[in-house]
Amino acid sequence: MPDLNSQVIAALLPAAYRKVFVAYSGGLDSTVLLDLCVGLPSLTGKIIAVYVDHGLQAESAGWGEHCRRQAERLGVDFQLLTVDARANNGESPEAAAREARYRALQELLAVDDIILLAQHREDQMETMLLQLFRGAGVSGLAGMPITSAFGKGQLLRPLLNVAKVEIQRYAQTQGLQWVEDPSNQSSDFGRNYLRNDILPLLKQRWPALDKTVARSAGHCGDAARMIDVWAEQILQAVVDPTDGSFNIADLSALTAMQLNCLLRHWLGRKGLKPPSQAVLQTLVEQLIGGRADALPQINIQGHSIRKYRQKLYCIPLQRLQKETQAKPWNQEQERITLGNGYVLTRSTASAGLSKNLWNSAIVTVEPRRGGETFKMPGRAGHHCLKKLYQEAGVPPWEREIRPLIYLNGRLAAVAGLWIAEWAWLSATDACYQLDWRALESMQ
Template sequence: MPDLNPQIIAALLPATCRRVFVAYSGGLDSTVLLDLCAGLPSLTGKVVAVYVDHGLQAASAAWGEHCRRQAERLGVGFQLLQVDAQAGGGESPEAAAREARYRALRKLLAVDDVILLAQHREDQMETLLLQLFRGAGVSGLAGMPIVSVFGKGQMLRPLLDVGKVDIQRYAQVHGLQWVEDPSNQSSDFDRNYLRNDILPLLKQRWPALDKTVARSARHCGDAARMIEAWAEQALPTVFDPTDGSFNIADLSAFTAMQLNCLLRQWLGHIGLKPPSQAVLQTLVEQLVGGRGDTAAQVYIQGSFIRKYREKLYCIPVHRLQKDTQAKRWMQEQEQMPLSNGYVLSRSTASAGLSKNLWNSAKVTVEPRRGGEKLKLPGRTGHHCLKKLYQEAGVPPWERDIRPLIYLDGRLAAVAGLWVAEWAWLSAADGCYQLNWRAPESV
């Protein structure tokens, strides 16, 4: 391997790079990474060292000051972020700290920004082995990618093919100063146990272990990308972008293995993390292959997967909450936020609910209570909402949370669907169209 030099950074940076954030803990690896960035003339004025204070160590504030001083010495920007890294129920301290750190860092990046992380070849080896012990598939065994999308920008790991010994040599030659985190010596954490107790023994027998394991990670990465490319190409055959659903009406063209790939791709497409094999098996057994029971559901990452009319839907739990109280819609309000995150809005239209009726009435938004009827324009007789929902293919869980609009106590509209005949009008700019939309985030 050639001497470690700033060109290893320059080779990865996109031509449109605007700002370069460096995740800087003050430790050996990130200190070397920051020094390499500071040595690139093309990055003058663009580099910002970011120290994330997790608040888990008594010395964390002092480490932050060390990082600030080092950034000033190198002539680069500095930013300190404080995060709450307390682990929740069933979450490991390591995972909680990582998630908190990534959430904070993700918010920093705008389009054409990058963030650099200092993970090296031994870190990649540890990641692959930990994934192996957890029973991961090829995506997990691919380890960490050198380049990945991160927020609005990119995450780069320029040292991922660099050995720890090369990083140590660079730091010694350049007289760098760094801090040592005493928790790294504790083998209570899985990664530290592997690093401190297991890998030294393995390397006595296989000295080039970090190189060969990293090579395996690259092979798994190639395989994972091929699988993902196939799943991305096949997903449109089962994915409905209008409602985000997964169509299970005809899966005869896919094997069981391919179906699992498509389900993973679908869940990732709508913003969830890759599910475990156990979750996938439950989805297939209870929903894909199960009877048409609309009450069946599978909980995953704060959402429920439900089935209706040969489609799977992913609904965040908070979206299933029903507003139980009537609300006054004031005349000056263009939109009304609801407690479950949905938003009601009105817009001028040439057909819809009469503006004159709206402007002269007391407008209220009320929940469905059961037994409501509507007479629709152009149809004879009054129809129960239950039958109208069934005709329109509205999923059962949506029927209870979709709000109803009343004018002076009389049902005038179902938000986003129908207007009663008595309130309906066709006149240029003389009507309101009522929209009901979900929050954008899953």
């Protein structure tokens, strides 16, 4: 077995990169990782050691100071991040700390930045076994990838195929100093219980367990990637790129297993974690298999899944909050952020709402109250806004939250859809276009 050296990192580095952040807890694994980075001449001047203080233990501030001193001794930059890692109801302390840590690290990275994490082969084995005990599918059993997108940059795990014993031997040979987290000895947490009480017994019987389990994780990873490719190909055909809705008009060619797979991937695109089999069954029976004229909904993970006109929509619950009061739109404001996370923007156009009318009026943004009528440009008569929404296929919940624009108390526009005939103009750069969309879609 060759000795651990800096080439394990060099082999993973992309051709071009800007900064290299190292997640540095001060423990054995991250101490070795940082030392290996310092041993690479190509990384000189690019390394930033990052310590994340979760604030969960009295010793954490002292560990941060240790990390600072070690970074100074090695001649690398240092950054300390403080996060709120308190668990929400129903969330494990381990998961809460991990999520808080990853969020903070993601925000550090700009385009072409890299972050290195020190997970090794035994960490991979623990991750796969814990996922197995939770009933995960092949995606969960694939464990952690060596490389993955991370925020605006990239995440690398150079030690993921390295045994723990090799890391320990390297640290002893180099005379490195690290801190020991006493909570690692407590078996109250699931991972620690597995690491401290169960795996030592298993490795007595199967000494190469970390290697063989990691190999199985690799096989599951291959299978998961094949499924991902298939699912993405199908989703391209059934997902509307404008609103992300899932067309369920004709799914007869799919088996129940394939449909469940597609639903998981579609929800994953929306940022949701894989739903349980019970939730999937409810989706299929009540939404996909329900009456065409029914308007069922299922709320999970802060989102509402709804059906309208043979399409499924997944909407963050915040987006469904209706504004209840009129809001002024001052002349100098080009955009307004609404309380439900949507943004109204005004931009110059050659057709749309007359600038002269806008600039000489009191402009207000108001919620729908019911009974509004509207005369469309070039169309005879006034029409009830409800009928126009139905004709355009606007989902019922969107009709309630899409804002209306009034000039001097008169309805002039439905944001992002229509301009009233009396306010409409077509003239080069003499008009405003009004757009309404979720804030994250603009970033």
